[in-house]
Amino acid sequence: MSGPDAQYADYLQAGSLHIQQCDGCGRFVFYPRVLCPHCGGGDLTWRPASGKGTVYATTVIRRRPEQGPAYNLCLVDLEEGVRLTSRVEGVAPEDVVVGMRVKARVTEQDGGPIVVFDPA
Helix, strand or coil, rough: CCCCHHHHHHHCCCCEEEEECCCCCCCCCCCCCCCCCCCCCCCCCECCCCCCCEEEEEEECCCCHHHHCEEEEEEEEEEECCEEEEEEEECHHHCCCCCEEEEEEEECCCCEEEEEEEEE
């Protein structure tokens, strides 16, 4: 892994959620890129994300009992204007609803850092 993906992974490894902001148009960018998808600018600066967001969409993933409990999969809109795919922890999957306010946190899964959300 190299470039913006590696930088993003390094921030997560350090326990911090950072996203890029275009120096040209000022808009935030996620997933990490080398060019701004809004204006085409190539000057993207890493900024700490607030982590505050709102559930945009959610669904419950049900598995066979031997595979583990059900969990939610959701899209979260961060206050900065970007959307992430993740899950909300700390509540039953069925209790995650569109419009729910959430806060990001970096945790470990399968030996690496990931971003999950908790109810705010």
